[in-house]
Amino acid sequence: MTILQALDRYYDRMAARGEAEAPGFSREKIGFCLRLAPDGAVVEVRDLHETAGRKRQPRLVDVPAAVKRTAGILPNRLWDKTAYVLGRTAGPGRRTAEEHAAFKALHRDLLAGTDDPGLLALARFLESWNPAAFDAAPFAPEMLDANLVFELAGEHAYLHERPAARRLLAGGPSAEAAGQVCLVTGRPAAPLRLHPTIKGVEGAQSSGAALVSFNKDAFTSYGKVQGDNAPVSAEAGFRYGAALNRMLDRASRNRLRRPLGDATVAFWADTSATVGEDAARAAEDTFASWFDPAPGPAPDRDAAEAALIRDALAALAAGRPVEAVAPKVSPGTRFHVLGLAPNAARLSVRFWLEDSFEAFARRLAQHHADLALAPRPRGWGGSPAIGRLLVKTTALQEKFDNIPPLLAGEVARAVLAGTRYPRSWLAAALVRLRAGDDPATGWHAAAIRACLTRDLRLNGDRGEIPVSLDKDDPSPAYQLGRLFAALEAAQRLALGRGINATIRDRYFGAASATPAGVFPLLLRGAQNHVGRLRKDGKDYWIEREIGEIVERLPSALPRVLRLEAQGRFAIGYYHQRQAQFAGRPALAAAVEAETTQDSRSEDSQDDV
Secondary structure (H helix, E strand, O other), X not given: OOHHHHHHHHHHHHHHHOOXXXXXXXXXXXXXXEEEOOOOOEEEEEEOOEEEOOEEEOEEEEEEOOOOOOOOOOOOOOOEEHHHHOXXXXXXXXXHHHHHHHHHHHHHHHOOOOOOHHHHHHHXXXXXXXXXXXXXXXXXXXXXXXXEEEEEOOOOOEHHHOHHHHHHHOOOOOOOXXXXXXXXXXXXXXXXXXXXXXOOOOOXXXXXXXXXXXXXXXXXXXXXXXXXXXXXXXXXXXXXXXXXXXXXXXXXXXEOOOXXXXXXXEEEEOOOOOOOHHHHHHHHHHHHHHHOOOOOOOHHHHHHHHHHHHHHHHHHHOOOOHHHHOOOOOOOOEEEEEEEEEEOOEEEEEEEEEEEHHHHHHHXXXXXXXXXXXXXXXXXXXXXXXXXXXXXXXXXXXXXXXXXXXXXXXXHHHHHHOOOOOHHHHHHHHHHHHOOOOHHHOHHHHHHHHHHHHHHHHHOOOOOOOOOOOOOOOOHHXXXXXXXXXXXXXXXXXXXXXXXXXXXXXXXXXXXXXXXXXXXXXXXXXXXXXXXXXXXXXXOHXXXXXXXXXXXXXXXXXXXXXXXXXXXXXXXXXXHHHHOOOOOHHHHHHHHHHHHHHHHHHHOOOOO
């Protein structure tokens, strides 16, 4: 099924729930309503803005479908911005007079012959209106450039909602099919010349962007222009546009709260003879809670919910059926995931995936199984969303805006399709470690383990990447990571907290990439640290630990470690660092004192 066909089907679900605007209408941001007396005088200006959080935002109202404006002057019917309706704008307004004249001319023709009181009031308003009247009450400067609708005084319905207005709006000429077939419905229909504008994609134009468009010669073929290149009927175009726009609304339950890099993600389930509306909604809600866990103000409740999600995904990864962990979801539910990114005046499809809900659930469970690390990384919670995982392992200063945009889309695709993680994720995590990110948090080690584990499984290799400390792991890179953590512990124990820069601060990147050139220097330095500890008669265990690890290393250390081996080094470091604190409260307390501030900062962040 194509994207447009799936969206066209979803429109039926919206209509059944009463959430879909009628054909020929679109949902637009409306700032004010002009209440008109029967003679056309403005008796009141009603502010339609709503408070969302700390901001006041225009209200979303179903109005006659917005025209697509490029460079021309095209007025909307029965609503528009102040430049068209009132002939006033906040900017230079070089063509405001022309826009207002076009609005008046359109409605002079549209309303000719009407006997509806509300529409007559609008016609009289337009004939008598002088833009200079905007400078007096009840108008105000904050109205400029906002969208306006109309209402008849004493009534509580917009003019475009009146039965007479709907008859006028539906009375346009119908286009002949001309032998063409709609690619979405398969029925004969005249093609839509311009496809609907899609709003709500992060980073795209605020006025919306096209998912389908042909505005350059390179995009056309056989002399066809615009919509003729991909014939889609006006009905199907409206339906897919309405469905997608509703799913991309800020308050929608069918979009992820944060984009993945530059990709805004929408998702939905299909209904069928065996899958009802309640089951489809349950699949969507379950997917949202697993894929994009929401933060909340109650830590105890959030911890409990995180534990439930973690247990559910673990059960799926262990092979339990989906209905055992999500009983409200019907078997065989078809599911769709669409990632859209901005591209000038158009939208790019970052990924489009469709499969059964069970398939997506098992792939997500496998993703979290691949990430498994013991002990869990600091601030990990239950099952971190992809956005937070990427911001912790790839983003400079841990800012969402710094996540590489293409990388986020590729990681999401790998999670949902069950394919290999992009190699660039492994590289980015290692780059961040070399740049100074703390490898002891475990976030990078978890991401690296996921990349390496999935590669081994898809390659059919029998090797494993350990979840917790494995002293007998045969990988020299893993043992070198352990050795580095042990040498760092010796330095901390010998010198205490007054260290300006530990060996991790100075040598982690070089030791993980070129161990043969770095570890001889580190081992010589460690002799001084161990000698000092021996002289003080304490912490003999660290000397034994270093000796045991050295015995597992080859006689000739590797000169260079490849990318995958550098990843094993980071995992070995994390495992050794965490394990060597167990049962040693003094060392654990010293390290905890150094990282308390970082931990508090992480715990305060939303798990997004």
